[in-house]
Amino acid sequence: MPDLLIELFSEEIPARMQTRAADDLKSRVTDGLVEAGLTYAGAAAFSTPRRLTLALEGLTASSPTTREERKGPRTDAPDKAIEGFLRGAGVSRDDLEVRDEKKGQVYYATITKPGRDADAIIAEVLEGVIRGFPWPKSMRWGNGTLRWVRPLHSILCILTDEAGEARVVDLDVDGIVAGNTTEGHRFMAPGRFSVTGFDDYTAKLKKRHVVLDARERSEAIWQDATNQAFAAGLEVAEDASLLAEVAGLVEWPVVLMGTIDDAFLGLPPEVLQTSMREHQKFFSVRSSKTGRIERFITVANRETADQGVTILAGNQKVLFARLSDAKFFWENDLRIAKAGGQEWQKALENVTFHNKLGSQADRVNRIAALAREIAPVVGCDANLAEQAARWAKSDLPSEMVYEFPELQGLMGRYYADAAGFPSEVAAAAQEHYSPLGPSDDVPTAPISVAVALADKLDILTGFWAIDEKPTGSKDPFALRRAALGLIRLVLENEVSIHLKQLAGLWLGANDSACQKALTASKAAQKRLNETMEDSPMDIQERLTIATYERDIGLRCAEVGADLLSFFHDRLKVYLRDQGIRHDVIDACIEMPGNDDLALLVKRATALSDFLKTEDGGNLLQGFKRANNILSQAEDNDGVEYSYGADVKFAETDEERALFAALTNAEPKVAAAVKSEDFAAVMTALAGLRAPIDAFFDAVQVNSENQIVRRNRLNMLGQIRKIGLAAADLTRIEG
Known part of the structure; x- marks a missing residue:
C-alpha cells in the first residue's frame, strides 16, 4: 500500500487561519478519497506560515470494482420509460434481466463500475479541494481563476510505494503542475529540493531550517x-x-x-x-x-x-x-x-448605547437605580453601590481604553484608586463585567455583585422591552451570555432576589410604553386633584387613572413573564450541566417564587437528590398512583376531593397509619417550605413512603361504601396536597 504526501506551498498564510486550514485539508481530502473507494491507515496534517501539508499512510492502490443491482420498469412498460432506465443505468437492452414478480415481469440491470487507480482519484479529489478550499478570505492573482489565501506557488503530490519508489501524481491546477519538490526557509535555505516521502520530506525541511509541526x-x-x-x-x-x-x-x-x-x-x-x-x-x-x-x-x-x-x-x-x-x-x-472623572461622565452623554435605549449616561443612571434596589439584598450600603455603579463605566471614554478596549474595567479600577474612591468602588469597576463566560470567576464582594447584577439586568430588561430578543443562533447583543452571568452571580453568591420585581421597577421607570401610561395617569390625577375642592370626584377620571395604571401593570407583567421564561430556559441549560434533570427543574418552576432563582435551585437540588434515593423513587410512584386515581374520580364525580379525611371512617390499620403519617407530615412540610429548608421537606416526605406503600397494598380505594370511598379519596387528596407543596410532582417523568 502506498503512502501519499501533499504539500500546498504559498506566500505567508495568516497565523490565525493555519490550524483550521490544515484540518480542512485533511478532512476534505480524506472524505473525498473514501467516498471514491480508497481507504487509508492513518492521516496527519501540518502547517507552517508558507505551507499546508497532508501525509497519508497505507493508502489503497486502487478503488474496488463495484456491482449494483437496479430494479427497472415492467417489461410491458412504454418504450420511453424503458429507454430512460437504460440511459440512467448505462446498459443496453441486451444486458437486462427479466424477473417474475407479483405484479408481472420486471427488468433488472446489473451495473458494474470498474475500480480506478489511486493516482486518478487523488488528482480529481485534490483539484476539487484546492479550487473549493474554504478560506475565510482569499484572492486571485495574475491571469488565473484560482483563488487562494495568498498566491499559491507549487503543489507537491507524490505516492511512495513499499520499496520507497516515489511517483508524482499527474495534476495541473490553473497552470500549477504537481511535482516532487518544495522549498526550505525563505532566507536561511532558499531554493528547491526533491523529496521521496514524508520522512525524507521532514528531515530535509529541518536541515533547511523549517520545523513542520x-x-x-x-x-x-x-x-x-x-x-x-x-x-x-x-x-x-x-x-x-x-x-x-x-x-x-x-x-x-x-x-x-x-x-x-x-x-x-x-x-x-x-x-x-x-x-x-x-x-x-x-x-x-x-x-x-x-x-x-x-x-x-x-x-x-x-x-x-x-x-x-x-x-x-x-x-x-x-x-x-x-x-x-x-x-x-x-x-x-x-x-x-x-479631578473626579466628570469629563468622562459628561462624554458618556454623547455615546449611544442603543438608539432605543439612549446613551451610555442613560444606561449608567439605570444601573445606579437598580444597584440601590439590589444593595440591601446582597448586604451592602445603597449609597456605596450607587457610587460604584456611577463610576463603573467612566473609563470607557478614556484614551487608554480607546486604544485597548480589552482593558475596560481594569483601567476603571486604576482610575478609581487615583480618584480616591473606596476600594470597594474601585473593585466593582473591574469586576462588574464578570462573569463573561462559563469559566470566568464570579465576583463575591457585595458592592461588585450589586453592580454586576444591575448591569446584566439592565441589558436584559432593556432589550426585552424593545423586543430585541435572541432568535435561533442569532444573539447580537450577547443576551444569553448576560443571562448565564446573572444566573451564576445569583447562585454562587446565594442571592435571594425577585427578578420580576426588579424588571418591573426597570420597566416602570424606563420603558416607553410604561412611561406613556404613567405620564397620562399623572396628568389625570392632577386634573382630578384640581377639581376635588370644587366638585365631587369624577367617576370617569377615576376610571381613566385606573386604566393607565392597569396598562403599566400589564406591560410590566408581559415583559417580565417573557424575560423570566428566558431565564428559566438558560437555567435549565446551566443545571443540566450540574446533573439536574430538566423535568425536575420544570417541576420546581411551577411553584410560587420561581423568579427567585436561588430559591428555585435550592428546591430543585433537594428534589433531585431525594429522587435518587429509594424512598424518593418509591414515593414518587405512590404520589403518581394517588394522583391518577384521584384525578379520575374527580372527573367522574365532578367534585374535588380536598376537604380532609376523617380517621373515624378508616376501616383498616393501614388507613389509620397513613392518616397518622399525613397528619404528622403536613405541618412539617408546610413549616419547612416556609423556611425554605427543602432538605427538611424531602425528609418529611420520605416518612410517607412506607405508609403509602402499605395503604395501596392493603386497601381498595373505590369501596362500595360511598362514605368510606370519599374518605379514602380525601386521604389521597391529602397526599397530593403535601406532595405538591414540595414541587409539581406531576411533571416528573417515570
Whole structure:
C-alpha cells in the first residue's frame, strides 16, 4: 500500500487561519478519497506560515470494482420509460434481466463500475479541494481563476510505494503542475529540493531550517523563552493564544529577550503586557517577586550572525514609540481621574448605547437605580453601590481604553484608586463585567455583585422591552451570555432576589410604553386633584387613572413573564450541566417564587437528590398512583376531593397509619417550605413512603361504601396536597 504526501506551498498564510486550514485539508481530502473507494491507515496534517501539508499512510492502490443491482420498469412498460432506465443505468437492452414478480415481469440491470487507480482519484479529489478550499478570505492573482489565501506557488503530490519508489501524481491546477519538490526557509535555505516521502520530506525541511509541526515550534519557543527568563531570575507570563499565534508566524523560531526602558516600568503591568502583545506579539517577562514586567521575549524567524542584536535593537526602538504613546495616555487619564472623572461622565452623554435605549449616561443612571434596589439584598450600603455603579463605566471614554478596549474595567479600577474612591468602588469597576463566560470567576464582594447584577439586568430588561430578543443562533447583543452571568452571580453568591420585581421597577421607570401610561395617569390625577375642592370626584377620571395604571401593570407583567421564561430556559441549560434533570427543574418552576432563582435551585437540588434515593423513587410512584386515581374520580364525580379525611371512617390499620403519617407530615412540610429548608421537606416526605406503600397494598380505594370511598379519596387528596407543596410532582417523568 502506498503512502501519499501533499504539500500546498504559498506566500505567508495568516497565523490565525493555519490550524483550521490544515484540518480542512485533511478532512476534505480524506472524505473525498473514501467516498471514491480508497481507504487509508492513518492521516496527519501540518502547517507552517508558507505551507499546508497532508501525509497519508497505507493508502489503497486502487478503488474496488463495484456491482449494483437496479430494479427497472415492467417489461410491458412504454418504450420511453424503458429507454430512460437504460440511459440512467448505462446498459443496453441486451444486458437486462427479466424477473417474475407479483405484479408481472420486471427488468433488472446489473451495473458494474470498474475500480480506478489511486493516482486518478487523488488528482480529481485534490483539484476539487484546492479550487473549493474554504478560506475565510482569499484572492486571485495574475491571469488565473484560482483563488487562494495568498498566491499559491507549487503543489507537491507524490505516492511512495513499499520499496520507497516515489511517483508524482499527474495534476495541473490553473497552470500549477504537481511535482516532487518544495522549498526550505525563505532566507536561511532558499531554493528547491526533491523529496521521496514524508520522512525524507521532514528531515530535509529541518536541515533547511523549517520545523513542520506547529506543536514542536510552540514547545521549542516556550522552552527557550522560559530558560532565558529563568537565567535572568525572571518568569514569562503565560499566554497560550499568543504562543499559538507566534508559532504560526515563524518556520524556524529564534527566541530573543530584550529590555524595556526604565521610563515605562511604572505603567500598569496589564498596559505593558497588552501593548506588547497586541502591537508586536511580544511575551511579557516579569519579576517573580514583584510581578513587575521588566523585559520582553520576541521570536525571530531566522538566525543572524550577530546573535539577534540588530533584530532586538529594531524591536526595542519600535517598542519605545509604542510605550511612549501608552505612557502619554496613562498620564492624561490619571489627570482626569484625579479631578473626579466628570469629563468622562459628561462624554458618556454623547455615546449611544442603543438608539432605543439612549446613551451610555442613560444606561449608567439605570444601573445606579437598580444597584440601590439590589444593595440591601446582597448586604451592602445603597449609597456605596450607587457610587460604584456611577463610576463603573467612566473609563470607557478614556484614551487608554480607546486604544485597548480589552482593558475596560481594569483601567476603571486604576482610575478609581487615583480618584480616591473606596476600594470597594474601585473593585466593582473591574469586576462588574464578570462573569463573561462559563469559566470566568464570579465576583463575591457585595458592592461588585450589586453592580454586576444591575448591569446584566439592565441589558436584559432593556432589550426585552424593545423586543430585541435572541432568535435561533442569532444573539447580537450577547443576551444569553448576560443571562448565564446573572444566573451564576445569583447562585454562587446565594442571592435571594425577585427578578420580576426588579424588571418591573426597570420597566416602570424606563420603558416607553410604561412611561406613556404613567405620564397620562399623572396628568389625570392632577386634573382630578384640581377639581376635588370644587366638585365631587369624577367617576370617569377615576376610571381613566385606573386604566393607565392597569396598562403599566400589564406591560410590566408581559415583559417580565417573557424575560423570566428566558431565564428559566438558560437555567435549565446551566443545571443540566450540574446533573439536574430538566423535568425536575420544570417541576420546581411551577411553584410560587420561581423568579427567585436561588430559591428555585435550592428546591430543585433537594428534589433531585431525594429522587435518587429509594424512598424518593418509591414515593414518587405512590404520589403518581394517588394522583391518577384521584384525578379520575374527580372527573367522574365532578367534585374535588380536598376537604380532609376523617380517621373515624378508616376501616383498616393501614388507613389509620397513613392518616397518622399525613397528619404528622403536613405541618412539617408546610413549616419547612416556609423556611425554605427543602432538605427538611424531602425528609418529611420520605416518612410517607412506607405508609403509602402499605395503604395501596392493603386497601381498595373505590369501596362500595360511598362514605368510606370519599374518605379514602380525601386521604389521597391529602397526599397530593403535601406532595405538591414540595414541587409539581406531576411533571416528573417515570
